[in-house]
Amino acid sequence: MNVRCPFMGLSAFTEDDAEFFYGRDGDIARMHEAVSTRPVTVVAGSSGCGKSSLIRAGVLPRLRAEGMSISELRPTSGLSAAAVLARALTEVLELGLGDSDRLTGTLELLELLKIDRIDSVADELRARVLVFGGSAGHVLFVDQLEEYASSEPEAARDLLGLLAALAGEDGTAALRIVATARPSSLNALVSARTVGLISEGVYFLAPLARADLARAVTGPVDAMSGLSFEPGLPDRILADVRDEPGRMALVQIILRELWMHRTHSTLTHATYAAMGGAAGQIVEYVERSLPLLSQAQRDCAPRLFVQLARPGDGDTYSRRPARAAELAPELLDLAQELAARRLVVLSHTPGGADGEETVGLPHEALIQLWPRLRQWLVDYRDFRVWQEQLRADLRRWQTQFQDPGRLLRGSDLAEALHRLAEHPEDISADERGYILLSRRRATGSIGRAVQTASGVIAKAAVSMRQVKDSGSRPHWQVLTVVGLWVAVLLTAASISVHEVLSSFRLHGQLGPSDTPAVVTSIVALGTATGTLIGVVLTAYAKYVQARGQAEADLIRARAELMRAEADVTRARAGLPPHTPSANGDPSALSAPASPAEPDAGQPPTSVGSPDAP
Structure with a gap:
């Protein structure tokens, strides 16, 4: 019996593993058609969805069978676009030459591969490549372009522009470019030269549907004579992984572990139970992988993982994908490293290429069953409860047109400033600004x-x-x-x-x-x-x-009125008017006003007199 393991674990399938690659028949046909007819094809999908495996084990074997030769380009951070492409083309153009001759060839290509002069030399370079290619042409495979776009965005745009200029046909042969990238990197790749390519040549790859995932589980076992599952085990595995974002990698980890502990060429329920099922296996894998990180990365790990769970009532938590904009640069770098190890999953909010990148846990069971993560969540609980409330306040302020009445004040502001002083590195730029x-x-x-x-x-x-x-x-x-x-x-x-x-x-x-x-x-x-x-x-x-x-x-006015009434009565009786006295007449309380200048503060003496003129 062939003792070769049919399950790749966390490694991508290669052309040599094509016989064990199942579940992507429709996607293989679609990608094969695209690469055969388009100069440049970009396969975009979240981390762990199987982009590299699809191209390596599904598409490239078909193209090779049709007479196309294949070479691979893996961009390296720190190198210019011209240097990356020159090194890859030298491998094609200078086969059989020694190291010194290859170096000379690379230096010559560097002079030609300038973005501002590529149009004038593209036809010549394409023809030279096709001379060394297969009868039907040549395929240049650019894997994980997102890593280059993340570290060297300008160089990545130039590289894609150079590749687009080189791609094309020369007689019956064609030079085709196929690349893989995460959707978050597509915006970084857009330039005046590549905008048409990005809009027309990108094909999105979704995670496997349940039926296709079932085929990916059972197909490799069926392809190996003598190897089998105990009845019901595939369904049990699929039920345990559910629709978790990291289910494809998790299934491969489980299957590889089952194969290594198979009993008489049978993958058994007993072995699966001893592994702790899907949840136990992912916890064991994560715990086993952490020591492989650097000390600085291990120090950052608690800060990253607590952002991937939301505190609930009591001591409960739920999984929460973290937006890339919420994470400090060192946490984003760690997330990239962990995604390569399948310890976290990089995906995107709805919206295709414009969707924002998020970081999430590969399985909900980590929250409940991974003791280390539980302790981190307990240690950070007060801060995370406050932070989730702050984010709710921030969203409310943003959705209400930045109403000043929604800003923090009083004790809420005091606590926010206290938290900012305690956790400056764990509060995002938007939260800090608020x-x-x-x-x-x-x-x-x-x-x-x-x-x-x-x-x-x-x-x-x-x-x-x-x-x-x-x-x-x-x-x-x-x-x-x-x-x-x-x-x-x-x-x-x-x-x-x-x-x-x-x-x-x-x-x-x-x-x-x-x-x-x-x-x-x-x-x-x-x-x-x-x-x-x-x-x-x-x-x-x-x-x-x-x-x-x-x-x-008022008293003076009343006194004047009384005096006027008295004078009228005396006049009717034939008596002379009363003569005021300083001691007896209330009007003497103040000096009499001059007739020419009446006192504005006193009423006229005739007020109320029936004989007034």
Whole structure:
């Protein structure tokens, strides 16, 4: 019996493994048609969906059988696009040459492979490549282009532009380019030269549907004489992996482990149970893989993994894909490394090439069954509960057109500043901006409140001066006006006091540059409060004085009326008018007004007299 393992684990299938590659028949036909008819084809899909395996084990064997030769280009960070392509073409053009001759050939190609001159030499280079190619032409396979696009975006655009210029036909032979990439890298690859290629030559690859995944499980076993599953085991495995985002890699890990512990060429339920099922196997694999990381990566691992779970009620957690924009650069780098090891899954929000990249756990069971992750989640729980609430507040502020009323204030802002000081590296740029904008608005509102109070005080002072002239108003109306103004002033003062108290609570989190603003606001508030008290007391004193003057004027008016009525009565009786006395006549309380200049504060002496002219 052939003892070769038919399951690749986490390694991609190659052309040599084509006999064990199942479940992608429809995608193989579609990609084969695209590569055969288009100069450049880009296969885009999330990490772990099987892009490389599809091309290597599904498409390339068919193309080779049709007479096309194949070479592979793997871009390397730190190298220019010309250097990457020159090295790959040298392998095709200089077969059989020694290292020194190859180096010479590479240097010559470097001079030709300039993005600004490629159009003038593309036909010549294509013809040279096809001379060494198969009868039907040559295929240049560019694997994992997203890694180059991530580290060298400008060089990646240039590389794709160079490849697009080289691709084409020369007689009956053709030079074809096929590349794999994650959707998140497509935007980085767009340039004036490549925009048409990206819009027309990209084919998206989805994860395997359940029926196709079942075929990927059973097909390799059926292809090996004598190897078999115990009845029901494939269905049990598929039920356990469900629709988890990392199910394809997880299935390969499980199957490879089952094959290594097979009993008399049979993959058994007992072995699967001893492995802990799908959940136990993924936990064991992750735990076994962590020590392979560098120390710096292991130090970052807790920060990354706690972002991939959301705290629930009690001590529960649920899986939560983290947006790339929420993660610090070092966490994104770690996610890329872990994705290559299938410890996390890189995927995208809905939207095709424009969808935002996310990082997620490969299986929900890690949250429940991986002790190390559970401890990390407990350690970070308070912070993560707060952060999820902050993100909800941020989303609400964004969806409500950045309404200032949705910014943080008071105790919420104080806690946010405290968390920002404790976890500066775990708070995203958007979250940080939201917190700092809230702080600036809270600090500035103190000054605005003081200005508002000062304006109200000024208006109150004008109104109080008018009380002096309101002696004719009923007493209750004057008191109402005074009461309303005092209420307004006290309200404005209360706003200022509240803002200052909030500032005091925040002061422990404000930087040195914020201290003068707080001190200035407090001094301004003290001045405004003192002015408020002084204006209120002065206004009340003026009101009492004006009221007393008004009552005195009323008494004098009544005395004049009584005297006028008495003079009329005396005149009718034939008696002479009464002569005023300083001691007995109330009108003597003040000096008589000159006839030429009547006192504006006294009524005329004829008021109420029936004989007045």
